[in-house]
Amino acid sequence: MIGPATYYRPEHRASLDERTRALVDRREAVLSPGYRLFYAHPVEFVRGSGTKLYTRDGDEYLDVYNNVPSVGHAHPRVTAAIAEQSALLNTHTRYLHEGLIDYAELLLGSFPAALDTLTLVCTGSEANDLALRVATHATGHRGVIVTENAYHGVTTEIAAISPSLGGADSLADWVRPVRPPVGDGTAMLRDARAAIAELQAAGHGVAALIVDTAFASDGFIPPSPGTRAALVAVQRLVHDAGGLVIADEVQPGFGRLGIGGPGSGDGAASLWGFPRHGLEPDLVTIGKPMANGQPVAGLVARRALMQAFGERVRYFNTFAGTPVAVAAARATWDVLHEDRLPEHAAVVGTELRGMLDELATRHDRLRGVRGSGLYLGVDIVDPATGDPDSPAAVNLVGALRERRILISASGRDNAALKLRPPLPFSRADAERFITEFDAALSELG
Template sequence: MIGPSTYYRPEHRAALDAHTGELVDRREAVLAPSYRLFYAQPLEFVRGAGTKLYTRDGDDYLDVYNNVPSVGHAHPRVTAAIAEQSARVNTHTRYLDASLIDYAETLLAALPAGLDTLSLTCTGSEANDLALRVARHATGNRGVLVTRHAYHGVTAAVAEVSPSLGGIDALGAHVQLIAPPVGDGSAMVQDARRAIDALVASGDGVAALLIDTAFASDGFVAPSPGVKTALAELARLVRAAGGLVIADEVQPGFGRLGPALWGSALHGLEPELLTMGKPMGNGYPVAGLAARRSVMEPFGREVRYFNTFAGTPVAVAAARATWEVLHDEQLPAHAEILGASLLTGLDELATRHPHAAGARGRGLYAALDIVDPETGAPDETTTIRLVNALRARRVLISASGPHNTALKIRPPLPFSVGDRDRFLTELDAALTELAR
């Protein structure tokens, strides 16, 4: 099965209780097989609040995975803004709307230098799709560089640049893979030189480097001086070949990595295009592309682009309320402080548990590798057991990376000291159980 090995599989059906089994059966009868469920024992949630999700029985689960409700599940200010605006009017961007202009001015002022033009979409996939179209129009080239296990979305265009969706056979012929910037980043730079030469030789040329600034599906790479140096050289090579830099901030953006707000800012990147999504509307479908006007003006003149549901007054209300909560509650600063203590806790666990290694993080985005104690190699079987053991302890988490063995730790940003302690306690207990 393609994708995280922690998904529910048909062989798990016999162990389900009657109610869960019935829901799974009904779901499988009407939904496409590509819709998948987490965990060997899937969960049904009926309510969310802050960092918790609740079952119909009232059991609370600590959410250490879902970055979409970035300011917390069902935040009252966001839900009120959506309800109030939807009760007034909801049209589209072909009518004037002061709230849309206000939000665009506020957001662009907080983005990396030079990004002065906003296009709104509904999803991060659409934002990355649009970014590729713009880059190809601006450069006249088609080729794209992405990291080896990247994920950038599900439209036809971005699925071709998302090797994590279906492996190398699913890549477009115009796509070249490069290493993520681990270690000193030299492997990434060497790969980039080879990839650029291959794209030029094929006639595709270089349209863009598309890079997730957290390298989430590659197992997460934290910002560091070495990473910054490697990415600077990578950007130089791409631009020298006529391409543009697209920073995919769909997962790391909006303060998850701390007060810098954007992974590209932490890496010192100044992209021509930057994409946003997931946490932008706290669960309401809001996403976007910020770009340099010099890149967008020719595209706007020569290409017709419109998105019916993007940038509507309700979408803007959700995005604006999320932005205000993010800053009023000082969540990026909180993410940096609490994230540092979380990483300390993960490091300490790794010294005591032979299955745990390679703790790394920035802000409230962290990863912990699960390995074979004898060889140090990635251990997918133990990772599956650990994710399900934490589910049994009412902690929600998943895994990513090339081997699906890096715990993906990215809770809602209001994650508290108590939440941190609960997570570390349950993780400690689950790792102890696995060692028996």
């Protein structure tokens, strides 16, 4: 099966309770086989609140995984904004609507002045797809450089630049993977020089370098003087080759990395990951947490790029930027700032990281605690060899599910645990997670 080993598989069916087995059977009869369910024993939720999810029987689960409801599941202010706007009007962006303009002005105010133009779409995949279209239009080139285990989305074009979906063999012939900026970043710089030369020799040229600014699929790579210097140098190489730089903020954006938190570079207040790496992108894609679960995403770009693109291409998205979508995004923005959730993510994320570091001193299966704000990763390894231990990671994911903690494994070896809870995640939530994680590790041995 393609995808994480933590997915439900047909051989798990026999161990399911009667209701779950019936729901799985009904689902499989009508939905695409491409859909996946988490866990060997899938879980059915009927309600959410803050950092908690609840089953039909009222069992409470702590959500340490879902980053989309960034201000908390079923936030009353967001749901009220959606309901109120739905009762008034929901059209599209071909009519004037002040709410859209107000939101765009607020959002763009959080970016460097050069990034002054917003295009709304519905998903992060669409945002990256549009960014790639703009880059190829602006440069006249086709070639794309990505990190070696990157994930950027699921459209045909973007899946072709997402090696985490199917490995290097799944990449289009106009794509070249490079190592991420680990260590001092010199390996990435060497790879980038070679990738540019190969793309130019093949006649593709260089349209864009695209990076997830948390490098989550590549293992959560924090900024350091060496990685910053390497990324700035790679950015310069790409620009010198006539290409553009795309910062993919779909997952790390909107304060998840923590304002002024660990690894935030110069500590300046920022909702975005790219300043931490010294990047000055031409295009920035945003999405997932943008409207707390409503399908809202966007492309932020330099106006000259969008001006040239708009003169030649008629781009329209029926459901992007509608009054209801914008109302959800604006309410999410207001809660994010009024509740100071990025600052909260920095504080609680630092505390959680410290708890994980302490846990690693007692459990030799834990290595490489890393990340920033409430976007953390930790490796699960074989204690004897130190090698990634995917079976153990899968076992821990299942054990935590039984302890009513939601988490998943990811990474190239499917042996890293990814922590990215809703941003109101509290110290008490962190302590609950650590208590259950400690117990699961002890049972695993």
